[in-house]
Amino acid sequence: MKIVAITSCPTGIAHTYMAAEALEKKAKELGHAIKVETQGSMGIENELTSADVAAADCVIFAADIDVEKKERFEGKKIIEVSVQHAIKHPEKVFAQAQN
Amino acid sequence: MVMSYEMTFTCPLKGGIHARPASAIEAMCGQFQSSITLINERTGSAADARSVLEIIAADIRHGDPCRCIVDGLDVRAAFEKVKTFFDRDFASCDEPLPQSGPPSGSAKLPMMLRLAGTEHLSAMPMSPGIGRGIAFAAGGPVLPAFDDCPKSSREPSQEWEIARAAINRVRNDLESRIAAASSAIERGVLTAHRSIASDPSLARSLERLIMRSGLSCSQAIVKSCEELSAPLRNSQSLLVRERIADLHDIAGRLNAAVGVVEQPSRDARCMVPSIVIAENLTPGQFLALDRTLVRGLALSFAGATSHTIILARGSGIPVIAGIEWNQLRLLHGREVVVDANAGFLLPRMTEVVERYFDLEIVKQQRIERRLARMSAHQGMVAQVTMEIGVNIALAEEAAPAFGRGADGIGLFRTEMLFLDRDQPPGEEEQYQAYRMAAEAAGGKPVIIRTLDIGGDKQVPYLQLPSEANPFLGLRGIRLYSRFKEIVRTQVRAIVRASAHGRIKLLIPMVTSPDEVRALRDLIALAQTALRSESIAFDPSMPAGIMVEVPAVALSIDAFCDCADFFCIGTNDLVQYLCAADRQNQHVRDFNNPFHPGHVRILDMIIQAAHQRGRWVGLCGQMAGNERALPLLAGLGLDEISVDAPRAAGIKSLLGVLNLGECRALVPQTAACATAAQVERLLSNASISSSLPIIDPDLVVVQCLGRTKAEIIKEAADILQIAGRVSDALAFEEAIWQREQVYATGLGHGFAVPHCKSGAGLIRASSIALLKPASPIEWSGPEEPGVNVVVVLAVRETEDSNEHLKIFALLARKIMHEDFRDFLLSADDPALITDYLIKNLQLFS
Numbered sequence: 057m058k059i060v061a062i063t064s065c066p067t068g069i070a071h072t073y074m075a076a077e078a079l080e081k082k083a084k085e086l087g088h089a090i091k092v093e094t095q096g097s098m099g100i101e102n103e104l105t106s107a108d109v110a111a112a113d114c115v116i117f118a119a120d121i122d123v124e125k126k127e128r129f130e131g132k133k134i135i136e137v138s139v140q141h142a143i144k145h146p147e148k149v150f151a152q153a154q155n
Numbered sequence: 156m157v158m159s160y161e162m163t164f165t166c167p168l169k170g171g172i173h174a175r176p177a178s179a180i181e182a183m184c185g186q187f188q189s190s191i192t193l194i195n196e197r198t199g200s201a202a203d204a205r206s207v208l209e210i211i212a213a214d215i216r217h218g219d220p221c222r223c224i225v226d227g228l229d230v231r232a233a234f235e236k237v238k239t240f241f242d243r244d245f246a247s248c249d250e251p252l253p254q255s256g257p258p259s260g261s262a263k264l265p266m267m268l269r270l271a272g273t274e275h276l277s278a279m280p281m282s283p284g285i286g287r288g289i290a291f292a293a294g295g296p297v298l299p300a301f302d303d304c305p306k307s308s309r310e311p312s313q314e315w316e317i318a319r320a321a322i323n324r325v326r327n328d329l330e331s332r333i334a335a336a337s338s339a340i341e342r343g344v345l346t347a348h349r350s351i352a353s354d355p356s357l358a359r360s361l362e363r364l365i366m367r368s369g370l371s372c373s374q375a376i377v378k379s380c381e382e383l384s385a386p387l388r389n390s391q392s393l394l395v396r397e398r399i400a401d402l403h404d405i406a407g408r409l410n411a412a413v414g415v416v417e418q419p420s421r422d423a424r425c426m427v428p429s430i431v432i433a434e435n436l437t438p439g440q441f442l443a444l445d446r447t448l449v450r451g452l453a454l455s456f457a458g459a460t461s462h463t464i465i466l467a468r469g470s471g472i473p474v475i476a477g478i479e480w481n482q483l484r485l486l487h488g489r490e491v492v493v494d495a496n497a498g499f500l501l502p503r504m505t506e507v508v509e510r511y512f513d514l515e516i517v518k519q520q521r522i523e524r525r526l527a528r529m530s531a532h533q534g535m536v537a538q539v540t541m542e543i544g545v546n547i548a549l550a551e552e553a554a555p556a557f558g559r560g561a562d563g564i565g566l567f568r569t570e571m572l573f574l575d576r577d578q579p580p581g582e583e584e585q586y587q588a589y590r591m592a593a594e595a596a597g598g599k600p601v602i603i604r605t606l607d608i609g610g611d612k613q614v615p616y617l618q619l620p621s622e623a624n625p626f627l628g629l630r631g632i633r634l635y636s637r638f639k640e641i642v643r644t645q646v647r648a649i650v651r652a653s654a655h656g657r658i659k660l661l662i663p664m665v666t667s668p669d670e671v672r673a674l675r676d677l678i679a680l681a682q683t684a685l686r687s688e689s690i691a692f693d694p695s696m697p698a699g700i701m702v703e704v705p706a707v708a709l710s711i712d713a714f715c716d717c718a719d720f721f722c723i724g725t726n727d728l729v730q731y732l733c734a735a736d737r738q739n740q741h742v743r744d745f746n747n748p749f750h751p752g753h754v755r756i757l758d759m760i761i762q763a764a765h766q767r768g769r770w771v772g773l774c775g776q777m778a779g780n781e782r783a784l785p786l787l788a789g790l791g792l793d794e795i796s797v798d799a800p801r802a803a804g805i806k807s808l809l810g811v812l813n814l815g816e817c818r819a820l821v822p823q824t825a826a827c828a829t830a831a832q833v834e835r836l837l838s839n840a841s842i843s844s845s846l847p848i849i850d851p852d853l854v855v856v857q858c859l860g861r862t863k864a865e866i867i868k869e870a871a872d873i874l875q876i877a878g879r880v881s882d883a884l885a886f887e888e889a890i891w892q893r894e895q896v897y898a899t900g901l902g903h904g905f906a907v908p909h910c911k912s913g914a915g916l917i918r919a920s921s922i923a924l925l926k927p928a929s930p931i932e933w934s935g936p937e938e939p940g941v942n943v944v945v946v947l948a949v950r951e952t953e954d955s956n957e958h959l960k961i962f963a964l965l966a967r968k969i970m971h972e973d974f975r976d977f978l979l980s981a982d983d984p985a986l987i988t989d990y991l992i993k994n995l996q997l998f999s
Contacts, residue, residue: 070899
């Protein structure tokens with residue numbers, strides 16, 4: 057599967073990146089391709105292009121606050137989970153994505 | 156024909172007529188000759204409106220109908236005033252009393268105590284430290300019993316003369332104490348005492364008992380005190396009942412003034428480690444305590460510069476003040492904790508309180524170890540070499556100051572030796588004091604300032620002329636020509652003491668080089684005399700001057716020939732520069748050391764002095780202000796001198812400053828237009844960018860904390876000790892605020908509490924790592940415990956994302972097992988630090 061994701065937590069210092077790392081690690085394990093955009097205190101990094109979004113089979117929002125530039129994902133299947141959930145149970149997130 | 160005038164009114168005051176409004180009435184009547192009588196129609200009692208005690212005794216409450224009768228030669232004028240007063244001004248004459256301390260419950264308790272709902276009493280810290288012991292009530296003169304008073308052996312008229320003289324002495328003594336009072340509370344209490352001492356009903360009572368009943372002075376004093384207290388005891392108002400203690404205090408002073416020796420207060424000496432509680436304590440009473448057993452002091456009131464506080468500071472005894480005596484006295488016999496760092500008293504020894512105390516003791520030890528390392532420069536390379544001196548007022552304070560890492564005594568204020576006594580100290584007494592300080596210094600410099608009186612420092616036995624503008628009048632060296640003997644004695648004592656250490660003599664309030672030369676002549680004379688007496692001294696003892704007169708600040712070069720060094724007195728310099736009396740609340744905002752004009756003049760002084768190779772130090776409140784420190788360091792001062800409690804904090808901050816950034820602050824602040832801009836600039840100044848984000852000081856394996864609250868406190872303390880956050884308590888609060896919003900337990904035995912804040916709180920972004928001895932409950936009882944706590948302190952800054960990148964990288968690494976496993980098993984702070992540096996790509 058081709059997956060794109062956005063992670064975003066309130067202070068944007070730690071959890072945003074932990075979630076990103078968790079999702080990247082798990083994706084690699086399961087053999088998926090993934091690109092994760094972080095929306096943290098340094099702003100938007102590794103921004104998802106419209107090409108990335110178009111090619112994606114699934115979109116994951118691991119966020120506790122509103123995701124920025126949501127318009128990009130209109131019409132796509134989005135799975136929304138909390139940041140904590142992505143950190144602690146990334147395998148469940150991907151299981152959800154499969155279905 | 157003289158008539159009497161009457162008016163009626165209803166008491167509008169919610170608290171009734173207690174001490175403060177009674178004083179207002181008394182003050183209003185003072186200018187007239189007519190007799191003015193106040194009658195409480197509800198009770199029928201009548202009071203002389205000039206007697207605060209009688210007014211209070213009339214117990215006029217809210218809503219009571221009252222009548223005021225005016226009768227005498229100037230009845231018309233008096234009555235007009237009285238009518239206006241009661242009709243118009245009276246209702247608003249009862250302002251809220253200045254609080255004797257912050258109201259209980261407003262002090263921010265550390266979280267671990269707050270979570271446990273720990274009982275506490277807020278107070279003002281007066282001398283730092285923390286102590287634990289059994290509360291022991293002490294202090295307060297006890298009036299002799301009537302039967303124990305000596306009977307009269309003189310003619311009644313002679314006896315009355317003695318009593319009258321005593322009243323005057325007590326009143327004058329109170330006047331000078333009021334002038335010297337350093338806090339509004341102290342001033343308030345002393346003013347209330349003075350009005351009682353001046354109360355006509357007290358004098359009338361004494362006169363009657365002595366002249367008509369033939370009692371001796373002290374019998375009359377004791378009996379008057381009883382009689383005048385009686386009606387006060389019945390009052391419903393606590394404020395009125397408190398005046399009884401004032402009456403007793405005055406009676407005690409009167410007794411002393413007529414030569415009756417003060418009775419020792421309740422005889423009990425502490426036999427166990429104790430926290431001494433008292434309404435207030437005289438220096439004599441303090442010194443009579445067994446100081447090895449006194450672990451702390453809790454007073455109802457004491458000014459910050461009261462001698463007792465100074466002595467307590469010098470002995471390293473924590474002191475808090477401001478708790479009402481009625482609350483404090485109830486603690487007698489209980490084991491309590493006094494925290495004079497944060498400012499509260501814990502009246503109950505619960506398990507949490509014991510833990511808190513233990514953690515605080517460890518914190519003190521860590522601070523001391525760090526200070527010791529800094530003094531020895533072990534492994535700490537501070538860029539700024541400015542020395543930190545300590546101010547002292549008594550020789551006893553010197554040894555503890557050096558024990559806490561002082562680089563010298565920046566200012567020994569000798570006037571304390573001259574205050575509160577009947578005559579000046581002799582040469583031998585002074586010599587011993589100066590010698591004590593010199594010897595305690597062990598080779599470090601001790602700057603002794605010659606007598607600096609006048610202005611706000613009054614010495615009754617010198618009978619200084621009263622001036623309209625004492626701060627612009629005869630002060631410091633300007634008075635020396637009037638008291639040649641006293642000056643000669645002091646100079647001789649200082650020169651003799653110079654044989655015992657590195658003493659530097661400092662001259663106050665200099666305006667012209669001639670003054671300096673005149674004093675140097677005195678030094679030379681003393682040296683010649685001592686030489687001929689074969690008494691040792693240091694012939695190269697330097698003599699320097701205070702820079703506080705603006706004209707001197709602008710002509711430093713003219714003084715470089717006669718002065719060996721300079722000491723900038725910012726308290727007075729700012730006052731004169733900004734034309735704002737530092738004791739006048741109305742102009743408090745104008746008296747600001749951050750005024751760009753002051754910054755420029757400091758720069759001028761230091762440049763001019765250094766150009767001629769002269770040392771420049773600085774003393775005054777500004778020296779102890781952490782916000783000012785980077786600027787002072789950047790200005791290139793050789794030394795700043797602070798009050799003892801501030802020395803450790805200032806030294807640790809100095810250790811983390813970046814000299815280049817500090818220097819850059821000088822032209823930036825000098826170019827500001829207002830003090831507010833200067834302060835803002837300093838708040839945001841990036842002065843610690845040279846600090847690495849992690850170092851072994853911030854890694855604690857086998858830390859003490861056993862609960863989440865304890866570990867967070869420990870981390871905050873560690874960060875403060877290392878100079879990375881300015882205030883551990885505030886940092887703790889910030890972390891907890893974040894915790895409420897977002898869980899920081901990550902599973903896998905890791906927790907990452909963090910917070911972001913401005914440079915005012917977080918001086919340098921830092922990572923601290925703590926490993927408890929056993930797993931800690933973090934996110935709730937069902938979650939597995941935490942073994943590694945990584946604390947992130949992120950400083951908000953306009954510029955780089957550098958630190959944020961590091962934290963982001965750290966966050967990602969924590970998701971990897973090998974990274975976690977290393978941290979879980981490692982137990983060497985240096986190895987952990989190196990591992991983090993490598994993995995987070997922290998190359999300096």
